Amino acid sequence: MSEIIPIWRLKYLPHNLEEICGRKDLIQRLLKIVKAKNFPHLLFVGPDGIGKTTIATLFSKAFLGKYYISNFQKVFADVPLTSEEMKQARSDAYVSTNKIGSLAGKKITTPAFIQVKIKPFIELKALGDVPFKILVVKNFEVLASNQQAFRRLMEIYGSNCRMILITTKISAIIDPIISRCQIFLISPPAYEDFRKEINLILKNEEIVMEENTLKLLYKITNGRMADAIDLLQLSSISGEKIDSSILYENLMVSQGNLVKNLLLLCLKGDFPKARELSRKIQSNYKYSSQEVFNFLLDEIFKLPLSRYARYNITTLIANADVRAVDGLDTDIQISNLLAKICYFAEVL
Amino acid sequence: MKNLPWVEKYRPKSIREMAIPQAKVSGHIVALDEELRTFIKNFFRETQKINEENKKIKSFNRTVEDKKQKKQLKIPSEKAAVLLEGPPGIGKTSIVYALANDMNMEVIETNASDTRTRDALELKLKETVKSRGIMDFIVQSKDKLILIDEVDGIYGVTDRGAVPAILDLIKDTQFPIIMCSNEYKRTLQPIYNKVRKFEVKPLSKDEILKIIRVILKKEMVENLKLEDLNYIIDKNNGDLRGIINDLQGISQGELNEHNRELITQLHRDSTEEIFSLIRELFQDAKSLQEARRITDKSDVDYNFLYKWISENLPTFIKKNKEIEQAYENLSVADQIFGRIRKNQYWSLLPYFYDLFSGGVVLARKYHPENGGFRRITFPRFTSTGLFSLSVAEQSFVEKVKARYNISEIEVIQKLLPFLRSLSSKSRKHLKIISDWFDLDAKEKKVLKS
Numbered sequence: 001m002s003e004i005i006p007i008w009r010l011k012y013l014p015h016n017l018e019e020i021c022g023r024k025d026l027i028q029r030l031l032k033i034v035k036a037k038n039f040p041h042l043l044f045v046g047p048d049g050i051g052k053t054t055i056a057t058l059f060s061k062a063f064l065g066k067y068y069i070s071n072f073q074k075v076f077a078d079v080p081l082t083s084e085e086m087k088q089a090r091s092d093a094y095v096s097t098n099k100i101g102s103l104a105g106k107k108i109t110t111p112a113f114i115q116v117k118i119k120p121f122i123e124l125k126a127l128g129d130v131p132f133k134i135l136v137v138k139n140f141e142v143l144a145s146n147q148q149a150f151r152r153l154m155e156i157y158g159s160n161c162r163m164i165l166i167t168t169k170i171s172a173i174i175d176p177i178i179s180r181c182q183i184f185l186i187s188p189p190a191y192e193d194f195r196k197e198i199n200l201i202l203k204n205e206e207i208v209m210e211e212n213t214l215k216l217l218y219k220i221t222n223g224r225m226a227d228a229i230d231l232l233q234l235s236s237i238s239g240e241k242i243d244s245s246i247l248y249e250n251l252m253v254s255q256g257n258l259v260k261n262l263l264l265l266c267l268k269g270d271f272p273k274a275r276e277l278s279r280k281i282q283s284n285y286k287y288s289s290q291e292v293f294n295f296l297l298d299e300i301f302k303l304p305l306s307r308y309a310r311y312n313i314t315t316l317i318a319n320a321d322v323r324a325v326d327g328l329d330t331d332i333q334i335s336n337l338l339a340k341i342c343y344f345a346e347v348l
Numbered sequence: 349m350k351n352l353p354w355v356e357k358y359r360p361k362s363i364r365e366m367a368i369p370q371a372k373v374s375g376h377i378v379a380l381d382e383e384l385r386t387f388i389k390n391f392f393r394e395t396q397k398i399n400e401e402n403k404k405i406k407s408f409n410r411t412v413e414d415k416k417q418k419k420q421l422k423i424p425s426e427k428a429a430v431l432l433e434g435p436p437g438i439g440k441t442s443i444v445y446a447l448a449n450d451m452n453m454e455v456i457e458t459n460a461s462d463t464r465t466r467d468a469l470e471l472k473l474k475e476t477v478k479s480r481g482i483m484d485f486i487v488q489s490k491d492k493l494i495l496i497d498e499v500d501g502i503y504g505v506t507d508r509g510a511v512p513a514i515l516d517l518i519k520d521t522q523f524p525i526i527m528c529s530n531e532y533k534r535t536l537q538p539i540y541n542k543v544r545k546f547e548v549k550p551l552s553k554d555e556i557l558k559i560i561r562v563i564l565k566k567e568m569v570e571n572l573k574l575e576d577l578n579y580i581i582d583k584n585n586g587d588l589r590g591i592i593n594d595l596q597g598i599s600q601g602e603l604n605e606h607n608r609e610l611i612t613q614l615h616r617d618s619t620e621e622i623f624s625l626i627r628e629l630f631q632d633a634k635s636l637q638e639a640r641r642i643t644d645k646s647d648v649d650y651n652f653l654y655k656w657i658s659e660n661l662p663t664f665i666k667k668n669k670e671i672e673q674a675y676e677n678l679s680v681a682d683q684i685f686g687r688i689r690k691n692q693y694w695s696l697l698p699y700f701y702d703l704f705s706g707g708v709v710l711a712r713k714y715h716p717e718n719g720g721f722r723r724i725t726f727p728r729f730t731s732t733g734l735f736s737l738s739v740a741e742q743s744f745v746e747k748v749k750a751r752y753n754i755s756e757i758e759v760i761q762k763l764l765p766f767l768r769s770l771s772s773k774s775r776k777h778l779k780i781i782s783d784w785f786d787l788d789a790k791e792k793k794v795l796k797s
Binding site for chain 2: 286
């Protein structure tokens, strides 16, 4: 561990449950579970970027102890299957006639995602001296209709493998899943805890920062530890002392502001430039059209717009989103929205 | 005879007349004509055997248990049908007809021009397939060969139930079945599982040249130079049918030194064609009819065309109101196209055409007097809609993932932007980061962009 990690976000990653910033009640509850050696399926709910996955991982590590590596798996629901995995799923779905049993020669109609990513792990027995395995599914809400498949899996393989489902939107999770899980609401750390943690880093990296600036940092990052640390590192390049203007300057380059700039360009009525920027955002960040629409929607409520303008632009975004679901070329649909906002701003 | 298209006129009557395209079965090169011949012969031998067996089983006086044990035999599916897969116009259908002619058989054909719902298929084929006609007992009639052409043209909605019908057909058939298709289609997977697949490759250039020389001699066309022929062959990518069609097209025009121009008129799918097409659309079209005429006379692939229009829209249309109108129509066109592709509602295609061409062009009310020359650009941005990474990005993500356990999407959306801004601020950090992740030059570029 003598190696110095150049990225602070990774350098100050917590190594166990006790090191997690704030949220002491939650951590206490989790530690009790670790002692009790048993827990039902869990559902972690909370805004993005506040450390749900980190908590789930560290919790599993504490729970499984030295058998962690073989009994733990993290699955990202939002990563599409590669073509090889699709092929694998297709060939797996066919049960050879050489096999014995009523399924021989038949096709299993499990969704490909579950076939490839979930089943191989949960079907195998837990290894070592642990009561069961732990499977963490991130961004569970993305699974949509595949959630149905989880209902049976959670029951059939429940004794062999417990799941920790992580989501940002509980409304997108179907009721049968919610009823099978114990829900943990996870909130961002309180300001006091946040301050303590950041001060530790400041001391370590020999940076000076005033109380006011720290409050500002908490406000603009919404308590997201990782984002705050990123911003700190960016700002630290300019000098040892960080004040609010440096903080703002560095905030400008982060992604939220690109979307803001996009909206501002549209409101100015400069369509060609807006399209250029939207393409840049899409290609650099690999956002889907839905994500771009969501960011725009968020941004509308942050900008000082009249009620009338907000209402109209929201309708435009909704219409564009509906069309993008049907259409093939997302760029055309996003450009359509931009053109509409440009025209709307001009009329206004 | 004179009015026949050349393609039909010169369709080979016998295997001996035709150039056999190369074929592969699971990676091994085979002689297609020989394989098909043995397939047909084997089929009839097998069915004869099986029919005799079945007759024995049927007529034998047996108890119920016996009957249960001894089921009627059926020919295994890989011996009942084969699939020829290859690009269009290389002789898949021709070889089947030529072979049938040589072996004195009758071909029963169904192709994409027939509707192929389950009922229609059964009506057309099943009875012929299952039984031999009454006349067959009196006169020794021709054996039959079933050709299901353009299997990949089976569409989800209009041809509902066709795939299971074909599978049933393969099970019960009394005659050999040959299927042809242009490309792999997922909906046809059940059929692929059952039959042997021949991958048919296009003819070589020399062979094509030989064939078209013979045709040109017979048609007494002399003015075409070798380079022109080469040009046509290259344009068609070994599609012999397309080549012969083009030749006929040229020979019907006036035969003089303008040949080359004629050829280019037959193939408009070049970039210059799209350039002039876009220019014409935006600058000359004043009504829907005109826009339609311009798109109709070209055979530029519409998959591209509407992306070209989207790309060049702001160069020609400057007013926000008109841009809004134009994009409204374009986005509805895209929506319609999406529905067509997802549900195979091809009847919606005319609307799609009119919206993306006429709809966009006519949104422009204001025509500046001196339009001047405007540069037309390629569609630079192709949105895949899915999460796709370039090679350098992929290897970068792999390296980051090895160090830090997060998903690809998180690397791209959260970590990478941060690293980018960090390394753009100071060169020192760029070096530290790339050393730490052990990046090579290409991966460093990902950070710099």
